[in-house]
Amino acid sequence: MNLEDYVVEKTKKAKEISGEFSLISDSCRKDILNKIASELRNNSNYILLENQKDVSSAKEKGISKALLDRLKLNEERVFSISKSVEKVANLSSTLGNIVKMWKRPNGLMIGKMVVPLGVIAIIYEARPNVTVDAAALCIKSGNTIVLRGGSEAINSNKALVNVIHSAIEKAGFSKEIVQFFDVTDRKVVDELIKLYQYVDVLIPRGGPSLINYIIENSRIPVIQTGAGNCHIYVDKYADINKALKIVENAKVSRPSVCNAVETILVHNSVAEEFLEKLYEILKNEVELRGCEKTLEILPQIKPASNDDWTTEYLDYILAIKIVKDIENAIQHINTYGSKHSDAIITEDYPTIIKFLNEIDSAAVYVNASTRFTDGEEFGFGAEIGISTQKLHVRGPVGVEDLTTYKYIILGNGQVR
Amino acid sequence: MNLEDYVVEKTKKAKEISGEFSLISDSCRKDILNKIASELRNNSNYILLENQKDVSSAKEKGISKALLDRLKLNEERVFSISKSVEKVANLSSTLGNIVKMWKRPNGLMIGKMVVPLGVIAIIYEARPNVTVDAAALCIKSGNTIVLRGGSEAINSNKALVNVIHSAIEKAGFSKEIVQFFDVTDRKVVDELIKLYQYVDVLIPRGGPSLINYIIENSRIPVIQTGAGNCHIYVDKYADINKALKIVENAKVSRPSVCNAVETILVHNSVAEEFLEKLYEILKNEVELRGCEKTLEILPQIKPASNDDWTTEYLDYILAIKIVKDIENAIQHINTYGSKHSDAIITEDYPTIIKFLNEIDSAAVYVNASTRFTDGEEFGFGAEIGISTQKLHVRGPVGVEDLTTYKYIILGNGQVR
Numbered sequence: 001m002n003l004e005d006y007v008v009e010k011t012k013k014a015k016e017i018s019g020e021f022s023l024i025s026d027s028c029r030k031d032i033l034n035k036i037a038s039e040l041r042n043n044s045n046y047i048l049l050e051n052q053k054d055v056s057s058a059k060e061k062g063i064s065k066a067l068l069d070r071l072k073l074n075e076e077r078v079f080s081i082s083k084s085v086e087k088v089a090n091l092s093s094t095l096g097n098i099v100k101m102w103k104r105p106n107g108l109m110i111g112k113m114v115v116p117l118g119v120i121a122i123i124y125e126a127r128p129n130v131t132v133d134a135a136a137l138c139i140k141s142g143n144t145i146v147l148r149g150g151s152e153a154i155n156s157n158k159a160l161v162n163v164i165h166s167a168i169e170k171a172g173f174s175k176e177i178v179q180f181f182d183v184t185d186r187k188v189v190d191e192l193i194k195l196y197q198y199v200d201v202l203i204p205r206g207g208p209s210l211i212n213y214i215i216e217n218s219r220i221p222v223i224q225t226g227a228g229n230c231h232i233y234v235d236k237y238a239d240i241n242k243a244l245k246i247v248e249n250a251k252v253s254r255p256s257v258c259n260a261v262e263t264i265l266v267h268n269s270v271a272e273e274f275l276e277k278l279y280e281i282l283k284n285e286v287e288l289r290g291c292e293k294t295l296e297i298l299p300q301i302k303p304a305s306n307d308d309w310t311t312e313y314l315d316y317i318l319a320i321k322i323v324k325d326i327e328n329a330i331q332h333i334n335t336y337g338s339k340h341s342d343a344i345i346t347e348d349y350p351t352i353i354k355f356l357n358e359i360d361s362a363a364v365y366v367n368a369s370t371r372f373t374d375g376e377e378f379g380f381g382a383e384i385g386i387s388t389q390k391l392h393v394r395g396p397v398g399v400e401d402l403t404t405y406k407y408i409i410l411g412n413g414q415v416r
Numbered sequence: 417m418n419l420e421d422y423v424v425e426k427t428k429k430a431k432e433i434s435g436e437f438s439l440i441s442d443s444c445r446k447d448i449l450n451k452i453a454s455e456l457r458n459n460s461n462y463i464l465l466e467n468q469k470d471v472s473s474a475k476e477k478g479i480s481k482a483l484l485d486r487l488k489l490n491e492e493r494v495f496s497i498s499k500s501v502e503k504v505a506n507l508s509s510t511l512g513n514i515v516k517m518w519k520r521p522n523g524l525m526i527g528k529m530v531v532p533l534g535v536i537a538i539i540y541e542a543r544p545n546v547t548v549d550a551a552a553l554c555i556k557s558g559n560t561i562v563l564r565g566g567s568e569a570i571n572s573n574k575a576l577v578n579v580i581h582s583a584i585e586k587a588g589f590s591k592e593i594v595q596f597f598d599v600t601d602r603k604v605v606d607e608l609i610k611l612y613q614y615v616d617v618l619i620p621r622g623g624p625s626l627i628n629y630i631i632e633n634s635r636i637p638v639i640q641t642g643a644g645n646c647h648i649y650v651d652k653y654a655d656i657n658k659a660l661k662i663v664e665n666a667k668v669s670r671p672s673v674c675n676a677v678e679t680i681l682v683h684n685s686v687a688e689e690f691l692e693k694l695y696e697i698l699k700n701e702v703e704l705r706g707c708e709k710t711l712e713i714l715p716q717i718k719p720a721s722n723d724d725w726t727t728e729y730l731d732y733i734l735a736i737k738i739v740k741d742i743e744n745a746i747q748h749i750n751t752y753g754s755k756h757s758d759a760i761i762t763e764d765y766p767t768i769i770k771f772l773n774e775i776d777s778a779a780v781y782v783n784a785s786t787r788f789t790d791g792e793e794f795g796f797g798a799e800i801g802i803s804t805q806k807l808h809v810r811g812p813v814g815v816e817d818l819t820t821y822k823y824i825i826l827g828n829g830q831v832r
Contacts, residue, residue: 019750023773102795108784110794117806118776200806219632221807242829249831334435356824357439360534368524368827377832378526378823379518390533390616390820391637392808404806407794408772411784413658415665416793
């Protein structure tokens with residue numbers, strides 16, 4: 001079979017079975033997920049053996065330590081993946097709910113019913129846990145799924161999909177609800193993103209080049225996730241101790257993730273006190289880069305260039321800019337930010353209201369770390385990424401966001 | 417200025433002013449819209465004069481009567497456009513509402529706040545009323561707007577935009593919230609659909625070729641509207657009189673719109689009685705095309721080919737297929753339909769539940785005409801189109817659907 005037919009065939013199967021799958025009860029979906037969770041634990045040896053093949057060839061190719069860490073599984077990680085599947089199984093489901101229903105003057109009753117999106121395709125890179133996490137969220141939300149993972153993790157992914165398939169069959173359903181491409185040719189992606197007749201939504205997960213490529217070329221509607229150039233603004237009326245604790249946490253607790261802070265903006269009138277204290281806290285761990293005014297206070301740090309304002313470091317680097325007022329801070333964030341997560345530290349009520357109203361980001365924080373932008377922390381149980389677009393879903397993409405609705409209209413002979 | 421700079425400049429202005437505009441109160445938005453409504457009435461002579469230019473050159477070019485009818489304005493039409501603007505002005509607004517707010521175990525309070533999308537671009541064809549309708553809906557929902565109308569209506573559109581601009585200024589706001597391209601070069605579209613950094617959502621309104629072109633090429637998220645290949649299934653347990661009345665209404669009341677019915681499916685056991693009666697009602701107005709079994713009952717009508725099942729006629733044509741059961745009907749609709757509006761006529765409860773659950777369309781009707789899929793009829797007051805995609809909005813796209821949300825998170829020093 002040629003590549004095009006191969007991609008069409010698998011994707012078409014996901015579509016064909018999606019109607020039937022959308023109708024099964026939540027207890028059946030729960031059962032499938034619990035079976036996947038237990039099969040993952042039962043087959044951890046097999047999974048780790050296959051993962052070892054990927055790790056060995058990755059080492060031979062000399063990939064970075066960070067990427068290797070994302071790729072590598074161990075027993076503990078497999079157990080934790082299995083645990084998250086159980087957690088997703090137990091989330092509440094809104095499928096089939098009529099979120100509102102109203103009566104029109106002509107007697108028609110119109111209701112809005114929550115239904116699955118249909119078929120969700122995920123294109124992702126090296127992390128094999130995405131295979132399981134994405135499948136679990138899509139199954140819970142009644143969608144069928146088309147997975148296309150990176151070549152570095154192909155053996156791990158195949159093993160995980162085998163385990164998932166056997167679990168689905170043990171639960172009495174067709175394994176065709178989870179489609180996986182075992183060919184890693186890049187052309188699979190190019191074929192897949194054309195198939196709007198079979199795929200309802202496409203979610204790319206990975207670096208900016210993957211995501212941009214897909215947005216540029218996809219014929220299928222995309223949920224864009226990823227880039228987090230997050231800010232914390234330390235206001236004139238900030239509680240300096242809260243500010244220090246929050247900035248440290250937002251930068252240092254996990255710099256490689258999208259909700260870590262990248263630039264802080266500091267009000268002129270508290271800059272000296274705050275920055276000197278911050279420097280003492282971060283100096284051994286974080287590279288600081290400051291604007292001209294910052295360098296007057298901290299001459300020992302590097303100067304920041306214009307590029308620093310737009311960069312998502314994902315590293316132990318922090319840019320610092322001194323601003324003259326809240327307007328300045330808001331303008332900087334709305335201009336250079338990625339509309340992901342931005343925080344203000346202040347005790348002043350009018351300033352808080354202004355910041356909440358005027359910052360155009362998915363998550364706008366008052367006196368808390370930006371690190372909380374996360375499905376788990378928001379109380380959604382799990383997420384498939386953080387959306388930075390405005391259509392359909394903004395912020396953490398949870399199970400409820402993988403649904404849509406249809407109108408049901410009950411009449412008794414009405415005509416127009 | 418070259419064309420690229422021209423498109424960028426106007427679109428960028430819409431973005432720059434969108435933050436400020438998103439913050440004005442609903443009473444200000446109402447005031448702007450009421451001023452637009454009254455200025456339209458006050459300037460109807462000017463608008464009709466400019467429209468006459470378009471109508472004359474359209475006639476010279478020999479465009480179809482139907483298109484000419486869409487292009488032509490008269491005093492009554494201008495008044496009715498003005499009336500719809502007033503109606504939009506008076507719709508209730510959800511902007512700024514916190515639709516829910518919850519407290520996390522760590523004390524963080526997380527709220528979901530309704531906000532405008534930002535900048536909406538509309539690319540449309542000959543109908544000049546779209547200029548006003550689209551602008552009104554976007555203003556009401558706090559968005560700024562970029563309009564690109566068809567060349568056939570360029571003089572009418574310029575006049576309408578002039579009137580809109582002067583009304584906005586009379587209300588004390590900047591006319592820059594409504595951007596309009598007075599150059600009709602097709603390249604404007606090609607430049608516009610690249611500008612994802614300035615435009616949050618793109619809504620094409622027009623024929624399938626325009627919509628497909630934009631979906632294929634846009635870098636900006638699109639709300640897809642349009643194609644309606646709608647069905648009515650007349651079940652074994654149908655009330656035949658209701659069925660006749662509904663099918664007639666859905667076909668004949670306005671065949672040129674997307675919610676008109678194109679194919680009817682008739683249960684075998686009622687086919688003879690129903691089709692003979694239907695033929696008597698429609699024979700002088702509608703061209704009927706039937707499947708083989710239909711031709712056994714109505715040998716005088718044309719045969720339907722496979723193409724008929726996928727065609728949106730938008731005309732006095734109706735395809736007829738006899739099916740052996742509800743499964744058959746559902747499968748036909750989900751296979752050949754455009755997921756717009758589909759109806760069942762039956763008095764049987766289990767059949768109704770099955771149809772409601774299994775039809776994968778934006779609007780699923782029981783015992784009513786598909787013609788009700790419309791913002792006005794649903795009670796939304798107005799709409800910008802009928803979405804046939806599943807992301808963000810399905811069915812009539814009203815004012816509330818032109819919004820998104822952001823999370824506001826109130827903390828008191830929380831770190832992760």
